[in-house]
Amino acid sequence: MQNKFSLPTQDEIVKRLKKIPEGLWRECPNCHEKFYYRRAGVYEVCPNCGYGARLGSRKRIKLFCDAFEEWDKALATDVHHLDENYKKKLAAGIKNTHVNESVLTGKARIGNYDFAVGVMDSRFIMGSLGQVTGQKLAHLFQEATKQHLPVILFTASGGARMQDGIHSLMQMAKVSDEVARHSEEGLLYISILTDPTTGGVTASFAMQGDIILSEPKTLIGFAGRRVIEQTINQKPPKDFQQAETLLKNGFLDDIVERKDLKAYLNNLLDLHSDK
Amino acid sequence: MTKTAYETVVAARSKDKVATADLINNIFSNFTEFHGDRQLNDDPSIVGGIAKLNGTPVTVIGTQKGKNTAENIERHFGMVEPEGYRKAIRLMKQAEKFKRPVITFVNTSGAYPGMDAEYHGQGSAIANSLLVGMELKVPYISVIVGEAGSGGALALATGDTVWMMENSIYSVLSPEGYASIVWKDSKRVMEAAEDLKLTPQILLEEGIIDKIVPEVVDQSSTQNLKNMLIAEVERLQRFSADELVEKRHERFSKF
Numbered sequence: 001m002q003n004k005f006s007l008p009t010q011d012e013i014v015k016r017l018k019k020i021p022e023g024l025w026r027e028c029p030n031c032h033e034k035f036y037y038r039r040a041g042v043y044e045v046c047p048n049c050g051y052g053a054r055l056g057s058r059k060r061i062k063l064f065c066d067a068f069e070e071w072d073k074a075l076a077t078d079v080h081h082l083d084e085n086y087k088k089k090l091a092a093g094i095k096n097t098h099v100n101e102s103v104l105t106g107k108a109r110i111g112n113y114d115f116a117v118g119v120m121d122s123r124f125i126m127g128s129l130g131q132v133t134g135q136k137l138a139h140l141f142q143e144a145t146k147q148h149l150p151v152i153l154f155t156a157s158g159g160a161r162m163q164d165g166i167h168s169l170m171q172m173a174k175v176s177d178e179v180a181r182h183s184e185e186g187l188l189y190i191s192i193l194t195d196p197t198t199g200g201v202t203a204s205f206a207m208q209g210d211i212i213l214s215e216p217k218t219l220i221g222f223a224g225r226r227v228i229e230q231t232i233n234q235k236p237p238k239d240f241q242q243a244e245t246l247l248k249n250g251f252l253d254d255i256v257e258r259k260d261l262k263a264y265l266n267n268l269l270d271l272h273s274d275k
Numbered sequence: 276m277t278k279t280a281y282e283t284v285v286a287a288r289s290k291d292k293v294a295t296a297d298l299i300n301n302i303f304s305n306f307t308e309f310h311g312d313r314q315l316n317d318d319p320s321i322v323g324g325i326a327k328l329n330g331t332p333v334t335v336i337g338t339q340k341g342k343n344t345a346e347n348i349e350r351h352f353g354m355v356e357p358e359g360y361r362k363a364i365r366l367m368k369q370a371e372k373f374k375r376p377v378i379t380f381v382n383t384s385g386a387y388p389g390m391d392a393e394y395h396g397q398g399s400a401i402a403n404s405l406l407v408g409m410e411l412k413v414p415y416i417s418v419i420v421g422e423a424g425s426g427g428a429l430a431l432a433t434g435d436t437v438w439m440m441e442n443s444i445y446s447v448l449s450p451e452g453y454a455s456i457v458w459k460d461s462k463r464v465m466e467a468a469e470d471l472k473l474t475p476q477i478l479l480e481e482g483i484i485d486k487i488v489p490e491v492v493d494q495s496s497t498q499n500l501k502n503m504l505i506a507e508v509e510r511l512q513r514f515s516a517d518e519l520v521e522k523r524h525e526r527f528s529k530f
């Protein structure tokens with residue numbers, strides 16, 4: 001008997017797939033598999049390899065937090081004496097992210113637990129560590145120390161911000177010191193390294209968490225691949241700066257999929273709560 | 276006559292630049308070098324140990340370039356590996372235990388960009404150096420001797436007092452790196468050097484460093500640096516451990 005709800009044949013599937021407009025296809029930057037955009041789901045994860053697309057800071061807050069109140073919303077780089085090129089980059093960053101700097105900070109909640117949160121955004125001048133980025137992060141830890149809150153920080157950064165010169169470098173020391181002070185109060189700091197976390201951010205607060213987590217297939221490193229290739233004159237393997245390799249080598253506590261992250265964090269906050 | 280930024284870069288990298296080992300031998304007495312990070316390895320790009328400065332026991336740590344090609348290869352041209360930073364951390368913690376001041380000499384273009392360095396946690400090692408350096412409960416003086424580039428230099432330069440020699444540079448990345456990123460042309464080093472504002476004069480004006488040290492070229496200039504260090508150690512030793520940490524915090528907070 002012919003079932004009128006029978007599954008389409010292989011040919012039929014191919015024919016239907018061809019009708020999907022170009023714009024609805026996504027190519028995974030990690031495994032290069034092409035897939036219909038809806039298959040990535042709300043977490044924007046490649047159905048083939050599990051790599052998560054780079055998320056905006058506000059989207060990340062929506063996905064992983066139940067409540068959020070922004071801090072230092074108006075804080076921004078004074079563009080007065082900056083060159084035109086840098087001004088344009090800052091303006092584009094603000095337009096891309098709807099945040100004034102490469103990090104969004106505030107107080108958030110998951111379930112019954114309040115915490116201070118920071119989310120870096122790679123779409124703001126590659127998530128670079130500008131002077132104001134450092135200022136916001138330092139203030140995040142200060143305020144968390146004052147309010148006796150844990151800190152959860154999502155990092156995403158190409159490293160230092162060249163345009164801010166030596167002041168960018170100084171942020172590494174400045175933020176590190178606030179991390180140390182927060183820690184001395186016996187407060188919890190969880191860093192979650194997202195794609196890409198590199199350079200001066202890796203070499204400071206990203207690697208200073210009590211608990212250091214990452215997402216699948218995240219690029220994490222200090223030196224850039226190109227610089228390493230030029231120095232050692234050989235090509236490192238594809239996965240040499242990937243979260244899975246860092247986990248194996250002992251530099252991450254865990255890799256957590258986006259769909260599990262909220263429950264995972266809820267559990268960690270519970271395990272560190274005073275109640 | 277003041278040098279241009281590029282002339283300062285050249286002078287900072289000069290073959291005649293005083294070596295960290297010579298500074299240590301000529302300024303301190305009873306230097307005893309210690310090795311290893313107690314975890315994996317000994318990184319020869321970092322020289323460290325204990326010595327006496329005018330009778331006072333101190334911990335000395337510095338990056339060491341080679342004096343010839345063979346030595347340079349062994350020491351990675353003074354570019355530090357994670358094991359080197361971990362050795363420095365170990366010596367800093369040891370100094371804290373025995374209440375010895377720490378003096379660092381920095382001459383490195385940056386942390387070593389190698390595959391093993393990444394596998395062994397270069398980022399993590401620098402991150403921990405910063406935590407330890409910023410919270411060190413003893414006087415901490417950092418002297419930038421030649422090149423100081425990126426987080427790899429900062430890891431040894433979070434002193435209560437940061438000085439630069441006349442012919443030295445300090446920047447977020449090397450002028451070559453800057454030029455290749457900005458103009459995709461690593462040869463435009465001269466412009467890059469200007470843009471990076473990496474000379475001691477500018478960094479003194481910006482408050483990033485506290486003093487410029489007359490270039491060490493002979494016995495009298497060595498003695499001068501020695502006198503400066505003795506006076507600065509004495510000054511810092513008047514503060515309690517908590518005061519030192521608080522002052523260091525204030526110093527870096529303003530950036």
Ligand SMILES: [Zn+2]
Nearest residue numbers: 028031046049
């Ligand atoms: Zn994929």
